[in-house]
Amino acid sequence: MSKSLEIGIVGLPNVGKSTLFNILTDGNALAANYPFATIEPNSGTVAVPDERLQKLADLYKTNKIIPASITFTDIAGLVAGASKGEGLGNQFLGHIRSTALIVHVVRAFSDPNVLHVDSEPNPKKDIETINTELMLADLQSIEKRLSKLEKEARADPKLKAKLEQTKKAQEYLDKEIMLCTLESEDFTEIDDLNLITLKPQIFVFNIDEDDLDNDSKKDELKKLVPSYEVVFISAKLENELRELDKSDADELLASYGQTENGLSTLIKSAYKALGLQSYLTAGEKEVRAWTIHSGYTAPQAAGVIHGDFEKGFIAAEVVDYKALVEVGSMQSAKSAGKVRTEGKSYVMQPDDVVEFRFNV
Numbered sequence: 001m002s003k004s005l006e007i008g009i010v011g012l013p014n015v016g017k018s019t020l021f022n023i024l025t026d027g028n029a030l031a032a033n034y035p036f037a038t039i040e041p042n043s044g045t046v047a048v049p050d051e052r053l054q055k056l057a058d059l060y061k062t063n064k065i066i067p068a069s070i071t072f073t074d075i076a077g078l079v080a081g082a083s084k085g086e087g088l089g090n091q092f093l094g095h096i097r098s099t100a101l102i103v104h105v106v107r108a109f110s111d112p113n114v115l116h117v118d119s120e121p122n123p124k125k126d127i128e129t130i131n132t133e134l135m136l137a138d139l140q141s142i143e144k145r146l147s148k149l150e151k152e153a154r155a156d157p158k159l160k161a162k163l164e165q166t167k168k169a170q171e172y173l174d175k176e177i178m179l180c181t182l183e184s185e186d187f188t189e190i191d192d193l194n195l196i197t198l199k200p201q202i203f204v205f206n207i208d209e210d211d212l213d214n215d216s217k218k219d220e221l222k223k224l225v226p227s228y229e230v231v232f233i234s235a236k237l238e239n240e241l242r243e244l245d246k247s248d249a250d251e252l253l254a255s256y257g258q259t260e261n262g263l264s265t266l267i268k269s270a271y272k273a274l275g276l277q278s279y280l281t282a283g284e285k286e287v288r289a290w291t292i293h294s295g296y297t298a299p300q301a302a303g304v305i306h307g308d309f310e311k312g313f314i315a316a317e318v319v320d321y322k323a324l325v326e327v328g329s330m331q332s333a334k335s336a337g338k339v340r341t342e343g344k345s346y347v348m349q350p351d352d353v354v355e356f357r358f359n360v
Contacts (some may be wrong), residue, residue, distance in 0.1 A: 004075060005103075006071045006104055006272060007070055007104045009021055009107060011105035011126075012107070012126050016128070020233065020235050020238075023239060023262060024046060024072050024263050025045070025072055026044075028047075043071055043073045044072055045069050045071045046070055046128055047067040049263065050067055050147060051174075052280060052321055053067055053287050053288075053344070054355070056280065056287040056324075056325075057130055059328065060282050069287075072103075073095065075233045076093045076325055096196055098360070099199065100274060101199060101200050101274055102199050103266065104130060104201055104202070106123050106203060106205050106206065106228065107121045107206055108217075109211075123224060123316050131178060131197075142173070142195075143170075143194070144169070145166065147353065149162065149163050151167060156235060164188045165187050166193070168187075168337065172185075173197065178201075179198045181228075196198075200230065201229075201273075202231060203229055203230050203231070204232075204233060204324045205230065205233070206234070206235050207221075207232055207233070207234055209236055209237040210256075211232075212237070212256045215256065218232055227273060229269045229270050230269075231266050237252075237256065240252065241253065241261055253270040254352070255338040275293055275294045277292060277293065278290060278291055278350065279292060279349075280352065280354070280355075281354060281355065282353055291304075292304055297344060298316040300348075301316075302356045306357065312358075312360035315341050315354050315356075316341070316342045316343075316357070317355045317356075318340050318341075318346070319338050320339070320349075320352070321351040321352070322340070322351060323336075324353055
């Protein structure tokens, strides 16, 4: 978990994927007005916005700040038939399997000067096109594995659960049900299949800037994907924000009824979709954010820093970030009884500032 999370940005050609990628990573991926401007995936690693880090750095008088990070990968536009190799389908499907989360960009803006692969933008149809290709790709993976697995399961009863889950996944996909929407189903036995439709998805609707505070339009789009996290971004506005300093950018955002930029909104949604949170470590050498799964215990969180920290875990000295900033120093926090010593069963909280004690 200490390494950067990888998130794949997908969608039909010309929906704003590469523009969004450039905005997110401040990169220079080719954003061109024709299909397949992105052939090889562009990757860019970005810092997770976290205002707490600078405040801790000021408190500890250190200049070294290491934020959590996310790697965004802009993957070639998908078209109908990609699962059979249409367009750049095979490359697309290979790249997407390595990501932890799929960000599905859907065109919901009006601009006659930007071509659409099917001539006319239709968010509902566009979503169905992408999801159909993902399901067909997974069905191919299952079908390749199934006949061999059936023979192996007859010889080895331990493979029965794997076989059952593979067949269950096939049944749902045949009914055009995305596996990631089935929260009550267990597919852990078939993790090695690396099915695309099991990956969490966030839908990013790329809308006109004037629609950012149009609740009826946004509600209409949300209804297309009721089982998913949804983010609304105007790539055009986000491009303008990149050129401004913070105060001017905040003012422009506020004029459209927004309080944060697209990167912050998307990262918060990604953390929520993946069940992630951050905890903090701080000292004179550095302040740092560490990404963990929600529900991690103190030893598991320590293991994200180094495996030895988990093996030799003794205790964790924990203080709430807000309490620490309020009193102004760790010494004051200790004097005020704000610092707690927690053991192996302690479940980490998002605002924890921690120092681990361990012995190897």
